[in-house]
Every structure is written in C-alpha cells, then in structure tokens.
Amino acid sequence: MTHALRDISLNVDYGEFLMITGRNGSGKSTLMHIMALLDSPTSGRVYINGEDATQLSDNEKMSLRLKSLGYIFQEYALIQEHTALQNVMLPALMLNSFSDAKRMATSFLKKVDLGHKLNRLPSELSGGEQQRVAIARSLINNPKIIFADEPTANLDSVASKEVLEIFKKLNTEDGITIIIVTHEPEELVYATKVINLMDGKIDEK
Amino acid sequence: MKNNLKLPFYLAAQSIKRGRKWTMVLTIILMAVAFVNLIFVSALFNGIVEGGNQQTIDMMSGDVYVTPKSGSMFIDNKDALINNIKSIDGVSAVTSGYQVPVRIERNSISGGWITLAINPAEYSKVIGIQNKMFTGEYLNENDDNQIILGRQIAGGDGVELDAASLKGAQVGDKVAVTLNGVQKSFTVKGIFYTKFLESDDQAYITQTALKSFISDVSFDNASVIKIKTVASKRNLVLEAVKSVDSSLNVHLWTEAAGITKSASKSFVSINIILTIVGTVVAAATIFIVIYVDIINRRRQIGILRAIGIRPAIITASYVILAIFYVIMGIALGSLLFYFALSPFFKAHPIELPLVDVVLNLSQADYILRIEIVSIAAAVSGLIPAIVVTRTKMIDAIIGR
Numbered sequence: 001m002t003h004a005l006r007d008i009s010l011n012v013d014y015g016e017f018l019m020i021t022g023r024n025g026s027g028k029s030t031l032m033h034i035m036a037l038l039d040s041p042t043s044g045r046v047y048i049n050g051e052d053a054t055q056l057s058d059n060e061k062m063s064l065r066l067k068s069l070g071y072i073f074q075e076y077a078l079i080q081e082h083t084a085l086q087n088v089m090l091p092a093l094m095l096n097s098f099s100d101a102k103r104m105a106t107s108f109l110k111k112v113d114l115g116h117k118l119n120r121l122p123s124e125l126s127g128g129e130q131q132r133v134a135i136a137r138s139l140i141n142n143p144k145i146i147f148a149d150e151p152t153a154n155l156d157s158v159a160s161k162e163v164l165e166i167f168k169k170l171n172t173e174d175g176i177t178i179i180i181v182t183h184e185p186e187e188l189v190y191a192t193k194v195i196n197l198m199d200g201k202i203d204e205k
Numbered sequence: 206m207k208n209n210l211k212l213p214f215y216l217a218a219q220s221i222k223r224g225r226k227w228t229m230v231l232t233i234i235l236m237a238v239a240f241v242n243l244i245f246v247s248a249l250f251n252g253i254v255e256g257g258n259q260q261t262i263d264m265m266s267g268d269v270y271v272t273p274k275s276g277s278m279f280i281d282n283k284d285a286l287i288n289n290i291k292s293i294d295g296v297s298a299v300t301s302g303y304q305v306p307v308r309i310e311r312n313s314i315s316g317g318w319i320t321l322a323i324n325p326a327e328y329s330k331v332i333g334i335q336n337k338m339f340t341g342e343y344l345n346e347n348d349d350n351q352i353i354l355g356r357q358i359a360g361g362d363g364v365e366l367d368a369a370s371l372k373g374a375q376v377g378d379k380v381a382v383t384l385n386g387v388q389k390s391f392t393v394k395g396i397f398y399t400k401f402l403e404s405d406d407q408a409y410i411t412q413t414a415l416k417s418f419i420s421d422v423s424f425d426n427a428s429v430i431k432i433k434t435v436a437s438k439r440n441l442v443l444e445a446v447k448s449v450d451s452s453l454n455v456h457l458w459t460e461a462a463g464i465t466k467s468a469s470k471s472f473v474s475i476n477i478i479l480t481i482v483g484t485v486v487a488a489a490t491i492f493i494v495i496y497v498d499i500i501n502r503r504r505q506i507g508i509l510r511a512i513g514i515r516p517a518i519i520t521a522s523y524v525i526l527a528i529f530y531v532i533m534g535i536a537l538g539s540l541l542f543y544f545a546l547s548p549f550f551k552a553h554p555i556e557l558p559l560v561d562v563v564l565n566l567s568q569a570d571y572i573l574r575i576e577i578v579s580i581a582a583a584v585s586g587l588i589p590a591i592v593v594t595r596t597k598m599i600d601a602i603i604g605r
Contacts, residue, residue, distance in 0.1 A: 038511055039599045059515070066513030077508045077602060081223035091512045093212055121223070137512065 004030040005041070005200045012193075014144065017171045017178045019188055022197035028181040029149055031197065035179065036071050036147040037061045049144075066094055070138030072148040076130040078122040078137075084109060084129075085118040088137045095141060108136040112166060128159025135166055145177040146170065152184065164190050212514070213521035220502075220526055228498065229530075235494050236534020236578070239487035241541055243574045246483050248542070248566035249555075250476035256560040257401075257465040257472075258458070263333045264399040266461035267300075267431035268439045274452040279426035286449065287430065293445040295438025298330035301427035303415055308383040309358065309408065311371045318358050320382075320408040321429075322415035331433040334397050334409065341376035341395030349414045351394035352380065355405035359396045365558075366406065382410075384418040400560055403463045468559060488581035495527045495585040499593060506593045507601025516594035520587065527586025531578055542566070 004027045012018050012035075022028045033039035035046055037053055046053045053064060065071070078087045085105050092101035109115055112132040122130050131151055138146050148167065152160035168190050170176045180191075188194050196203040221229070262268055273280050280286065280301075287299045303322040308315055321328075325344040329335045335343035339356055360370025374380065378393045391410070399405055416422055434442045439457060446455045459466065499506075509519050547564050554561035593601060 033599050038602075039597065062510070062513055062515060065511070071511055073508075073511075073602065077504075077511070079219075079505055079508060081219050081505075086219065090509070090514065093215070094513055094515070098211070098215075141513075 003042075003200055005034070008044075008200075008202055010195065010202065012145075012177060012179060014177050015171070015175050017168070017190060017192040018180070019191035019194045020179070020181045020197060021183070021185075021188065021194060022203075026197040027200040028197050030200075032147055032149050032179065032181050036069055037065055038071065066091060067141055068144050070141075070143040070146040072131070072134045072138050072146065072151050074150040074153050076122070076127075076134045076154075078130055078133055080122050083119045083121055084114060084125065084133045084136075087122070087133055088140055091137060092140045101140075104140055105136070108139050109133070111139075112136045126159070127154050128156070128162060131155060131159070131163050132166065135163065139170070139176075143176065145179065148178070148180045150181050150183060152182070152187065160184075160187075209515075209518060212518050213525055216509075216514075216519070216522035217525035217529065220522070221529060232494050232498060232530050233533040233537060235490060236531050236582070237537035237541060239490040240535050240538035240574065240578050241546070243480070243483045243487050243578065244538070244542055244566055244571060245546065245564070246479045247476060247570045247574065248547075248564035249562065250472050250479070251567060251570065252550075252555075252562040252565040253472050253557065253560060254469045254476075255565045256562050257469050258462065260399060260401045260404075260560055261462045261465050262458045264337065264401045264404040265332070266456075266458045267331045268434040268436070268458055269432040269443050269446060270456050270458070270461065271430040271432070271446060272454040272456065273428060274454060279428055280430060280453070281426055283427040283430060284425060286453075289449050290430070290432060290446055293442055295435045295442050296432055297435065298327075298433040299430060300324065300328045300331040301430045302328065303412065303422070304428040305384055305415070305418075307408070309352075309354075309371065310381040310383070311374050311378055314372050315381075316358070316369055316371070318355075318406060318408055320352075320384075320410060322410050322412045324412055325409075328409075328431075331431045334399070334404075337397045337399045339396045339398035341393065343395055343397075344409060344411055346411060347413070348394060348411050349417065350389075350391055351410075351414075352382065352391040353395040353397060353409045354380075354393055355407050356396055356398040357402060357405040358408055359393070365402065382418075384415075387418045389414075389417060400558070401465065402559075403461075465559070484577050484581075487578055488585075491527075491531065491578060491581045492585040492588075495523075495530065495582065496589045498526075499523055499586070499589040503593050503596075503601050504604060506590070507596075507598050510594065510598050511602060516591075519594055520590040523590035524583055524586040527582045528579065531582035535575055535578060 008031065020028050020031060030039065034041050037046070040054065048064065048068070053061065056064065085102065088105035088109055089101045092104050096104065106115070106118060109118055112135055114129060114132055114136070117125060117129065125133065152163055155163060164187060167178050167180065171178045271280060283301050287301060290296055290299050300323070305320055305322065306317060307320045308317050325346055329343065344351060344353055354374060356364055357366040358370055359374040360367045361373040364370060371380070374393055376393050376395060379390050380393060382389050382391050412424060432442060443455055443457055447453065506519055510516060550564045554563050
C-alpha cells in the first residue's frame with residue numbers, strides 16, 4: 001500500500017501565513033485536503049482549535065468547514081450555473097437569510113474589486129476574476145483559516161500578484177490564518193512559514 | 206440552518222434557469238415519450254374494450270333489454286310496458302321486436318338465421334344498424350317485401366363466416382324466406398356490417414312483413430324490448446324496469462356481449478401486462494436520464510459539499526429537479542396525447558377485425574400513470590443524488 005503522507009507532524013498557529021511547497025506527487029494537496037477536512041487520513045489526527053477534528057461526524061465536519069474554514073481550489077471550483085454573486089452567497093445561505101446573504105456577498109465581492117461584476121457568470125470572467133470570486137466565497141462566513149490549493153496556478157503574473165496581495169491583506173489586517181500550497185518559489189516571500197514536502201514527508205533541510 | 210427548505214428550490218431553480226437548455230429539452234422530451242408510451246397503450250386497449258362494449262350496446266342489445274318471462278314466448282302488453290319504461294328517469298328511447306328463426310335461400314344456397322321484425326324508425330333510435338350499412342339502404346316502415354342482411358349472412362370475400370353464408374348475396378338479389386311453413390320472396394335492400402359477429406349474423410324485416418307469415422300475430426306482444434339509457438343510469442334503469450314487473454327477464458347489455466365479453470377480458474389482461482411492462486420501461490428510462498444528468502453534475506455536487514451545503518439539501522434539490530423534468534414531460538406528453546394522437550385516431554380509427562378503435566383514456570388511468578412516472582422520477586432523482594453525495598468529496602471535485 002502506498003502512503004501519500006508519512007510521519008507528518010505540523011503545527012500551524014492562528015495568524016500564520018503558511019506555504020507548503022514540494023514537487024508534483026509529494027503529497028502537498030493530500031495534506032491540504034486532510035487539514036481542511038475534505039479528506040480523511042487512514043491514520044493520524046487533525047486538531048483544529050485544540051479539538052480532534054478527525055473524531056467528528058460528517059455533519060460536524062461540515063459545520064466546522066462552513067463556519068471556520070474557507071477553501072480555494074486551483075481551478076476555482078465555481079458553480080457554472082450561478083453568477084459571481086450567487087456563488088459567493090451559497091455558503092452564507094446556510095447560516096443567513098437570502099437578503100443578508102446577498103448583502104454580505106456583495107460586500108465581499110466589492111472587497112476583491114468585483115463589485116461591478118456581481119451578475120456575471122463564471123464563463124464571463126477571467127481566470128483572475130474567477131479566483132477572486134472563489135476567495136470572496138471562502139471569506140463570506142468569516143472563517144478563521146483559509147486553505148488555498150495552488151490558487152495562482154492558472155493565472156498570469158499580474159493576476160497572481162493581485163490574488164496573493166489579497167491573501168496577505170486578509171492575513172495581516174484581518175488576522176486570518178492562510179495556508180497555501182504553491183509551486184512558485186517567488187511566492188514564498190508572502191509566507192511567515194514555509195514547509196517543503198518530499199515523498200510524503202516534511203523535508204527538514 | 207436558516208434556508209433548509211428554500212435552498213433546495215433555489216439550487217434547482219438555478220439549474221433550470223442556467224443549465225444546458227438542449228439537455229433539459231431532450232430530457233423533457235424523453236420524459237414525455239415515456240409518459241405517452243404509458244398512456245397510449247392503456248388508451249388503446251381501453252379503446253378496444255370500450256369500442257367492443259359500445260358495439261354490443263349500439264348494434265345488438267341496447268343498454269338494457271327485456272326478454273319474455275320463463276315459460277312464455279312473448280312479452281305481453283308491450284305497449285303499456287314500453288310507456289312505463291319511457292317514464293323511467295334516464296331512459297332515452299325504447300323499441301321492441303319479434304325475434305323469429307327463418308330459413309333464407311338464394312340460388313339454392315340456404316341457411317337458418319335469426320331475423321328481427323321491427324318498426325325501422327323506432328328501432329333506429331335504440332340500435333344504430335342504419336349507420337352501418339355496408340351496401341344498400343336501411344329499411345323503411347312500408348318495406349313489406351324487403352330485407353336487410355347482416356354481412357355474415359350475405360357472405361362474400363373477406364367474410365369470416367362465409368362457409369355458412371349465402372355466398373355473396375348482393376343488394377337487389379331475390380331471396381326466399383321461409384317462416385312458419387310459409388315461403389315468401391324478399392328483395393335484399395341492404396347489407397349491414399357492424400363488425401360484431403352476433404349482430405352481423407342477423408337479418409331484419411318490418412313488422413308488417415312478419416304479418417304475411419303469421420297472420421294472427423299480435424303487435425301488442427314482443428319477443429324483445431331494447432332500451433337506450435343515459436350511460437351513467439344503466440343500473441338504475443335496470444332496477445326500475447325490474448320493479449315494473451318482477452316476473453320479467455331484464456338484462457344489462459353485458460349479458461348479450463357474447464364473444465366480445467371474453468375478448469374484452471383478454472384485452473384487459475393484456476392491458477395490465479403491457480402497463481406493467483410500460484411502467485418498468487418508463488421508470489428505467491426516467492431513471493437513466495436523470496441518473497446521467499446527476500452523474501454529469503458530480504463535480505458540482507462535490508463543490509457544494511466542500512463549501513458547506515448539507516447533503517440533504519443537495520439531494521432535495523435534485524429530487525425537485527427530477528420532479529420538474531417529469532411535470533414538464535407529463536405536460537408535454539398530455540398535450541401530445543390530447544391534441545395530436547387522440548384527435549388523429551378519432552379521425553382515423555384503427556380498423557381491427559372486431560371493432561374500429563379510437564383512443565380511450567379514463568381519468569383514473571391518466572392519474573394513476575401520472576403518479577407512476579412522478580414516483581419513478583422522484584426515486585430517480587433521489588438514488589443517484591444520495592450515491593453522489595456519499596462518494597468522497599475530493600474524488601467528486603477532482604473527477605477521480
């Protein structure tokens with residue numbers, strides 16, 4: 001049996017900006033999925049806010065993800081049938097009324113400079129704009145931690161910089177913990193902590 | 206959770222509003238075809254059964270008929286009885302006749318058949334032979350030397366009972382009719398073809414023509430009284446006629462149905478079997494269509510779960526979507542059936558050996574089939590949505 005991750009012990013403090021690097025197949029995304037409770041480890045534990053999240057039921061994990069964690073996928077993962085506003089509203093609708101969710105989504109889209117494209121479908125937005133919609137969606141329920149899996153992989157350098165600046169601002173101004181998987185060495189300057197994964201293990205070098 | 210009830214409808218509405226239009230249209234068309242298949246088969250077999258039943262009523266017995274009391278040859282005082290029957294609520298028309306066995310001969314070919322001596326105008330208000338003239342014309346009151354023959358008596362090409370017929374009698378032919386030891390020559394005025402064997406194996410003459418065979422015949426008697434009623438009041442009329450004279454033999458049309466009755470039973474059985482098969486096919490079609498649609502949205506379902514939308518809400522949204530598809534399919538199928546197929550077959554009935562068939566779908570059958578396809582659609586939405594919401598979230602999103 002092949003293990004994607006082995007003997008990993010990692011502590012991330014609130015307010016940190018962690019970047020996870022490593023070659024393809026090193027286990028970066030798997031680690032991210034497990035930390036964000038999108039996947040379960042075959043063994044081992046994930047503690048969030050001091051609580052063993054691996055012991056939670058599926059509904060409790062879902063509730064924790066909804067209220068405390070935000071996740072941004074490499075390929076934006078927007079619902080193609082929903083406008084930018086509707087995509088951002090979705091997680092908020094689980095906790096708020098339609099009118100409140102709409103107001104909050106509008107506010108967060110303005111925060112990522114998309115206030116003028118609220119009613120555009122994802123197919124009508126550029127890659128950078130789609131990723132900013134995904135960021136706004138991840139922020140709408142005021143999470144404590146944001147996970148982003150190679151958020152700049154499909155963006156040009158200008159859009160990449162804009163996205164990373166948003167993450168930096170969220171980290172420094174709002175105190176949100178940011179955990180990003182990246183391939184790009186030049187992006188590491190944004191991080192307060194960097195770990196390098198190699199063959200499923202943290203490379204101590 | 207604030208919007209547990211609203212959110213599934215919101216998600217389904219967005220899918221409908223912004224989903225792929227052609228996929229949606231094709232899905233609805235497939236639903237409509239599955240629904241039409243289900244109601245068409247039922248309507249066709251109901252049409253055969255109802256057509257056969259109506260044929261018995263219109264061409265043979267009337268809705269209710271009266272025969273002489275046991276041990277008696279005739280119904281006595283028929284005029285008084287007919288007046289009483291006419292006053293019963295639900296009775297539209299009443300007629301009487303003398304049913305006599307005769308021998309008919311043409312060109313040395315002869316046979317014995319039942320012949321009815323009737324008042325043609327009165328009889329035509331209850332039994333519609335005049336509308337089924339194959340060749341020639343129906344009788345008039347003063348046609349004392351004319352006879353109309355059922356097609357099975359006349360015989361000829363394509364006639365089922367040709368071997369025991371007059372082998373091709375035509376309008377204008379002379380036939381010798383023998384009754385009560387008296388032989389008379391009649392001219393064939395018309396040949397009728399109702400497609401109902403028992404009816405087409407009879408002949409008709411006028412009551413005055415009968416008098417030339419039996420000089421002392423009393424027209425205050427009859428061997429049969431036939432009653433046309435409002436369809437919904439048949440049983441009430443039956444009971445009311447029985448109460449006029451409890452010794453009379455009063456029958457509902459079903460007792461005269463003969464071969465149609467057993468054929469109807471067979472068609473009802475076939476209808477049930479084909480409905481079950483059609484239901485399975487419709488359910489399988491609906492399931493496959495919705496299953497494929499949901500599986501194609503696997504990634505979207507994974508994303509919804511990843512951003513915290515509860516699986517029950519996602520599942521409910523797909524059940525609503527499936528119900529939307531089926532409602533639209535039923536609406537389209539119903540339009541197709543009631544405004545295209547049904548009028549077409551009314552104008553061009555399917556010609557079967559026993560009856561000309563038009564589509565006949567009862568309200569109860571229609572509603573039952575709506576329920577069947579709706580349940581099939583709801584289950585078809587539910588099962589794949591549950592399956593997809595139970596797969597590993599990350600696998601659904603990445604497409605593993």
